[in-house]
Amino acid sequence: MKIVLLGSGNVATHLAQALKSKGEEIVQIYSQNLNHAQLLADRIPCESIDNLKAIKTDADLYIIAVKDDAIESIADHLKAVSGLVVHTSGTTDIQVLSSKVKHAGVLYPLQTFSKTKEVSFEEIPLCIEATDESHLSILQNLASKLSQQVYHLGGDQRKVLHLAAVFACNFTNHLYTLAHQLLQQNDLDFEIIRPLIKETADKVMVSLPEKVQTGPAARGDETTLNKHFSMLNNMPELQHIYQTLSDSIKFMPK
Amino acid sequence: MKIVLLGSGNVATHLAQALKSKGEEIVQIYSQNLNHAQLLADRIPCESIDNLKAIKTDADLYIIAVKDDAIESIADHLKAVSGLVVHTSGTTDIQVLSSKVKHAGVLYPLQTFSKTKEVSFEEIPLCIEATDESHLSILQNLASKLSQQVYHLGGDQRKVLHLAAVFACNFTNHLYTLAHQLLQQNDLDFEIIRPLIKETADKVMVSLPEKVQTGPAARGDETTLNKHFSMLNNMPELQHIYQTLSDSIKFMPK
Structure with a gap:
């Protein structure tokens, strides 16, 4: 599965490391700040970008791990992609994505992250949601590789x-x-x-x-x-x- | 050192086990409820009593580990003893004891105890106080056997x-x-x-x-x-x- 990661903060950083350790292929990391994107991309390694128009369109999964109020504007640039687009927010409706992209989902890790302290990702509960069953099962497969605790939750429960x-x-x-x-x-x-x-x-x-x-x-x-x-x-x-x-x-x- | 323990609640229970494991000699355990005293005394083993008039007078240390508002009335029964009398309360003045007994002190373990969950006593900070230097050093010696963290604190700090x-x-x-x-x-x-x-x-x-x-x-x-x-x-x-x-x-x- 080819993955594009949008974000370079705490959640993006821990997620990138967990995905890498499970052998998943991150092909591109975006951040508003190219230095931040590059710093994280170097650890994978993969391409780093700071221009949303340069996002690869052929990935299978797009993970938006940015501040809640920036999710929508990033989704605006993903209207053309046919892969699954998920956000990692606890409070943001899936509709913020599904109103824009073809296939939308949520991958919400319930944990407090700090850049300096390591956490064992396998012990982090992952809450998933998707607009259709086939993408929910893609997300379920991925989440189960990353964590021992995966929960299907609707938006209200999340x-x-x-x-x-x-x-x-x-x-x-x-x-x-x-x-x-x-x-x-x-x-x-x-x-x-x-x-x-x-x-x-x-x-x-x-x-x-x-x-x-x-x-x-x-x-x-x-x-x-x-x-x-x-x-x-x-x-x-x-x-x-x-x-x-x-x-x-x-x-x-x- | 001969020790009399007054109380059979969470603090008394954990303290009794810790004292026993360090080879200290508990000679008597008092509780208002004889069954409670006996249950704990059986684990040592030692004598159990529910009558304050039956307290041994020749012990070196009396540890009052009861509810704050019961400390004073127990101290009333310890006026004659020449050993050190300490309470284990975070909020009670040492004067509550020193106004009644010959040698008073405090041995306050900073931890939350439940009867069902084991805690490693060695990791519990013990705060000590005494009315005179020689008894402070007796308390210091005992506390250092029980815990790796011993603090001399005045009443205000405690x-x-x-x-x-x-x-x-x-x-x-x-x-x-x-x-x-x-x-x-x-x-x-x-x-x-x-x-x-x-x-x-x-x-x-x-x-x-x-x-x-x-x-x-x-x-x-x-x-x-x-x-x-x-x-x-x-x-x-x-x-x-x-x-x-x-x-x-x-x-x-x-």
Whole structure:
């Protein structure tokens, strides 16, 4: 299968490496910034371009791994191709593609990528969708080579998943940041709290989170809740977050 | 060193096992509930009691690992002992003990314990405090046998650490619960989001969280923020949390 990759960010980079490692043929990488495209293309190796008019038209698969708001304008340049065109976005409708290209699909990897940290692609859930059955099965074959977890999801489910991921990943990481802020202000190193963060995540690998909730709000310990609230008197934003999340824990059905 | 353990909950259970594995001598375990005391004492083995008047008076160390609001009344029964009396609480002043017993201290393990999941005690940061230098060094010696990370912290620092732990552990776990709730309502299994949770925690084992923040709020992606906000129209509580945490991410100094 000949693949054209459009994008050179975190998702594109990890996807390119995973595809390469499975012996898939990436024939071209596009980026607005030619240096970025070239840097990634050199690792494959393959052609790099920064001009959408230079996209090869005979590939089997076009993977658009760019910012959500740039997907549509790239699809405009793929109207002529007969291969399958997929995006990798959690929130973008498949219609954004299917209204423009002949065969549209979605290949959404549910993971947080950073350019510096390696991830094992085989452990990343891949959510796929396509406008017709034959292309869904092409996508299924490819996704199964890349990952052990492949899910067929409609657009509504995929969007919910993306929203849930914001809670479980982005918001969670921000809470780590707020914890770090508190520690820093009191000359405590972030290192001290790392084992706790790790164990908190490890616990829900085998249990459901609602079964292992601990802390003052969960046990209705008003004395500690009040102490903590007072300690945040000079940090109204953290105080508000403390109150909001503690209330949410308290009123959670058990 | 002869040790009396007061408590039979999660902290007491993990502590008892760790002390035993390091060859420390637990001579007695107290619990309000004799069955609970006995269950744990059988594993050591040692004597179990449910009567505070039966506490041995010749031990070297008394570890009070009970709910915060029960510490003081237990200390009332330890006025006569000449050994060191410590509690294991993140939020309780050392004065609660030192106003009653001859030698007081704190041995606070910074971890989230569940009775069912094993944790490696050696990786748990132990925060210690004592009213005098000689007992601090006794505590230091014991703590260093149990864990590779021992910190001397005053009460104020310990309380901040406990507060930071609520953000990094209790609130984080609650966000996992909210993510689960969203998934469940849309027939999606929690399994699909586990790799993301793991990677989010793994990332901050080597990086600082503020350096690896991702998501719509961090990149100022108002389109996605608005989409998510609308998706939560029927869940005002989650909508409020979404808004609160997104605002906090947006206004974070970079």
